[in-house]
Amino acid sequence: MRGGTIQINWHDTMPVLTLDFHSFSGTLATGGSDKDIKLWVITPGASQQKFPLSSYKKSLSYHSSTVNILRFSPSGELLASGADGGELVIWKLQSTDDQSSWKVSKTLLFHRKDVLDLQWSSDSGHLISGSVDNSCIIWDVNKGSVHQILDAHLHYVQGVAWDPLNCYAASLSSDRTCRIYVNKPQTKQKGYEKINYVCQYVLTKLEAHNVDDSKPFLAKTHLFHDETLNSFFRRLQWSPDGSFLLVPAGICRFSSASDPVNVAYIIARNDLSRPAVQLPGASKPIVAVRFCPILFCLRGSKTDSLFKLPYRVIFAVATLNSLYIYDSESAPPIVIVAGLHYAAITDISWSPNAEYVAVSSQDGYCSILEFDDEELGVPFSLGDPKSASEGIACTTNLKADEEKKHEAQPTLTKTSDANKPTKRRISAIAIN
Incomplete structure (x- = not known):
């Protein structure tokens, strides 16, 4: 693995707030405070010692305010971008060999304030968005209209996620709740089923357990940071097979006397009512997570698996200043x-x-890590994702004492002493 911060002028040195790779061509789109969407081609470094190279292709100019979020559709034909002031735009790839030829197809108008996050449905027909107006909206992209409004949150909605199996959706808000919605279709004429999401679970507090004592505390503790978290984003996501939901911005205590610890939560599909595993972060809060789109074959060399899966799922977790990649x-x-x-x-x-895995930052730059062939493993061929996910079972036999023996070393660091990371004990802990 190699990589680092690419020293180019991404968005006139203004904050880069979002980025996404096209699902087929690999074109990288970035957006930020300069109101533009920029498209880039990423190529390998010239040698094992060189960083990946980034070449500018084109700018997509339409937004009149800061671009907070952009995501390509699974089909690769559409691009959705959300901005301040409630702007939400659908771009369409033109029928040409030039993968940078995108034109505005629709503008979706209903959010009253800034759009902070969005996610496509697996069939690219619908979109869910979250906004500073405290609401989530499910859009019918083909019609360009509001399909459903989910407005139970009491503060900013800073993250939304859509289950790849189209059974669930999720939202995360600075009101310290994660809401999980289940699709209960409404049957229409001619047997047509209209999607209809209903809130099934509200995750907000959990009865804590001391890792050295099975006796629970008397009081329940909040699962998530409050509105003072220094980030507008709490980007959550479902795994590509739908087996679990990964949620950032978590906070917990491992004992009644300990200080709060920043964590990300893993919520298993077979029990969405509570977290199954917590991933302790570094000193800074966790603000975004993202799954590798490829599943990998088991290596069989480790016994402390997080889940009983027939393949390996790899995902990245970003704090305000660090990136962790899990297996x-x-x-x-x-x-x-x-x-x-x-x-x-x-x-x-x-x-x-x-x-590649890319991260964006408010300092106006992006970093890209490059992996060698099969460095992450051998790709796994997934036949039927639905049948595979139904057999998922979360393991809860991780022992805290054994986990503390693992001491993670930073893999890449910048040479600045001010940003030099310290050694930390970082390991997943099952919640019993």
Whole structure:
């Protein structure tokens, strides 16, 4: 693995708030405070010692305010971008060999304030968005209209996620709740089923357990940071097979006398009512997570797997100043990257072939890590994702005493002493 911060002028040195790889061509799109969307081509470094190279292709100019979020559709034909002031735009790829030829197809108008996050449905027909107006909206993209409004949150909605199996959706808000919605279709004429999402679970507090004592505390503790968290984004996501939901911005105590610890929560599909595993972060809050789009074959060399899966799921977790890459077959992270940026990290994206992972930052730059062939493993061929996910079972036999033996070393660091990471014990802990 190699990589680092690419020293180019991404958005006139203004904050880069979002980025996403096209699901087929691998084109990287970035957006930020300069109101533009820029398209880039990422190519491997000239040698093993060189960083990946980034070449500018084109700017997509339409927004009149800061671009907070952009995501390509699974089909690769559409691009959705959300901005301040409630702007939400659908771009369409033109029928040409030039993958940078995008034109505005629709403008979706209903959010009253800034759009902070969005996610496509797996069939690219619908979109869910979250806004500073405290609401989530499910859009019918083909019609360009509001399909459903989910407005139970009491503060900003800073993250939304859509289950790839189209059964659930999720939202995360600075009101310290994560809401999980289940699709209960309404039958229409001619047997047509209209999607209809109903809130099934509200995750807000959990009865804590001392890792050294099975006796629970008397009081329940909040699962998430409050509105004072220094980030507008709490980007959550479902795993590509739908087996679990990964949620950032968590906070917990491991004992009644301990200080709060920043964590990300893993919520298993077979029990969405509470977190199954917590991933302790570094000193800074976790603000974004993103799954590698490729599943990998088991290596069979580790016994502390997070989940009983027939394959390995790899995902990235970003704090305000660090990036952790996890493997579902082991408890501690497999990569830790710190000190790449001088301001907060804002978003993460994986290339479709898992060759690159990119992060954006408010310092106006992006970092890209490049993996060698099969460095992450051998790709796994998934036949039926629905049948595979139904057999998922979360393991809860991780022992805290054994986990503490793992001491993770930073893999890449910047040479600045101010940003040099310290050694930390980082390991997943099952919540019993």
